[in-house]
Amino acid sequence: MKFATWNVNSIRQRQDLVLQWLEREQPDLLGLQEIKCTEDQFPADVFRKAGYESVVVGQKSYNGVAILSRVPFTLTHRTLPGWECDPPQARYVEVRTGALTFGNLYLPNGNSGGDAGYANKLAFMAALAQHARALLRAGTDFVLAGDYNVCPTDEDLAPGALPPDDALVRPASRAAFRTLLWLGLTDALRALHPVGRFYTFWDYQAGAWQRDSGLRIDHALLSPRLAERLVSAVPDREERNMKQPSDHVPLIVTLRDGAA
Template sequence: MMKFATWNVNSIRQRQDHVLDYLAREQPDVLALQEIKCQTEVFPVDVFRAAGYDSIVVGQKSYNGVAILTRHPHEVTHTALPGWETDPAQARYVEIRCRGLVFGNLYLPNGNSGGSAGYDSKLAFMEALALHARGMLLAGQDFVLLGDYNVCPTDEDYAPGALSPDDALVRPQSRAAFRRLLWLGLTDALRALHPVGRFYTFWDYQAAAWQRDSGLRIDHALLSPRVAERLLTALPARDERGKPQPSDHVPLAVTLADAPG
């Protein structure tokens, strides 16, 4: 069996102990982190190495930043999303090959700031992601694209009243770009196993969103076809949000059966 997870930690320096606790308890093979909010050289590599995990980090001062923790041999394949030229200084993508799979860890632009240019950047990222996925499919590569997509694919993926109709997370263009990934042949891990129901991965710090369960499902794991055939479980670790000083996101964990042969 193989287990991997994605988690927007909203500052690794503030959530380091939360991550260590999660690693010790759940022992994922791969953990993709977003919004680490630190430069690459100050990421706590030694702390996670002591816990049995190597760190692959693409950092940025104060904002964004992605990292992958793994306890297996790996190869770094990309430190930026191929084809996304809008602002290459933004640390939003890192990719490795591990245990026969490519893991692409992404932090997609929110799209609500920066006016029309900010939203165009979001759509450009999704276009580049789709082209990259298509290329891997044509090459016969098995892969997982996981992370904070900043998209609620359907109305069931956010609590009633949690977002306005013109929010970038639910605009028709955002949802169409997400569907394009599915139409390529990728599988939304959670919805493959739980086609209906409200499963949230994010609760805002404001307006008692956690207490009111006014959440969003914006963290996703999309699986290429052969990987989807191995899918066993996919669920958010909801309890993480109720801990002291939590991130506003919780981990989404996925397990796969071993590859045939």
Template sequence: MMKFATWNVNSIRQRQDHVLDYLAREQPDVLALQEIKCATDLFPADAFRAVGYDSVVVGQKSYNGVAILTRHPHTIVHESLPGWETDPPQARYVEISTCGLVFGNLYLPNGNSGGSVGYESKLAFMDALALHAHALLQAGQDFVLLGDYNVCPTDEDCAPGALAPDDALLRPQTRAAFRRLLWLGLTDALRAVHPTGAFYTFWDYQAAAWQRDSGLRIDHALLSPRVAERLLTALPARDERGRPQPSDHVPLAVTLEDAPG
């Protein structure tokens, strides 16, 4: 069995011990982290190496930043999303190959800041992601695209009243861009296992969102076809949100059957 997870930690330096505890308890083969909020050279790679995990990091001072922790030999494929560039650059994508799979770890722009330009950047990222997914499919590659998508795909993925109707995470164009990924042939891991129901991955720090269970499902793992055939489980680690000084997101963990042969 293979296990991987995605987690927006909202500052790795504040949540380092949370991540170490999660690794000790769950022992994922791969853990994708977003919003690490530190430069690459300040990432606590030594702490994770001490417990058996190598780190692949694309950092940025104070903002954004993505990293992948893995227990297995790996190759770095991309340190940015092909076809998506900003000035100045934003650390929002890293991709590795390990265990016969490509893992693309993404932190998609929220789209609510920066006016129309900010929202256009969100859609441009999603367009580039779809083109990259298509290229991977055409190459016959088995892959997972996981991370903080900043998209509630359906109304069921947003607690009533949690967001304004015109929020960038809910807009029709945002949801259409997410569906484009599914129409390529990718599988939303959680919805493949749990077709209905509230399975939130984010609760805001404001307005007692956690206490009221006013959450969002915005962290996703999308699987290419042969990977989806191996899917066993997919579930958010909801209890993480109730721990002291938590991230506002929780891990989404996925398990797969071992590859044939």
């Protein structure tokens, strides 16, 4: 099984890039974040013609998540259990395919909205940990993949890319990410590449891509049995070099065949 997560920064602007990528990579599942459109605006028919059904949790102009799948699935959640935000924000969608549960998330950045904005980020992470606990107790094989807006360690960002008080690197953000790992989840990329700089995001400003001043903020966390099937996990850096790219690239994960 192959799945991927990709913050596309507007699906209507990147539709052709996503179609080309799907044709080339042929993932079973693709989680999209920051689609920036409502459900009726999402190009579901276009992806259906390419062999992918979709489930969309949209929002006008901001946020928004979707899952594209070429395998049968059942929708399990359109919001993250235990997390509420006023006004509502479209940041989580989850499906089940076979024995696999696939959660796609777009975690709040935390740098806007002052203390309340950062508290919202931590509240989302706390709810995510609680949901992971519930899935683990139920013996579910699952993936929690998406744009986490957290650089877990200093090695996950280029030197000088962010100030130390940025919400993506603040101690509480990193502690919340570690909580997910301490529950027993596996960071797919770091399980195979424990050291080294692997980025999934490069800002549009200040020549960040040209200078390779990037961040690793897109992650795939695997439940224990899925981690045993892990074959590969790699960011598709070439997508950042495309014409009018997203500022994120896909993170592609491959698992050995199993019950899922």
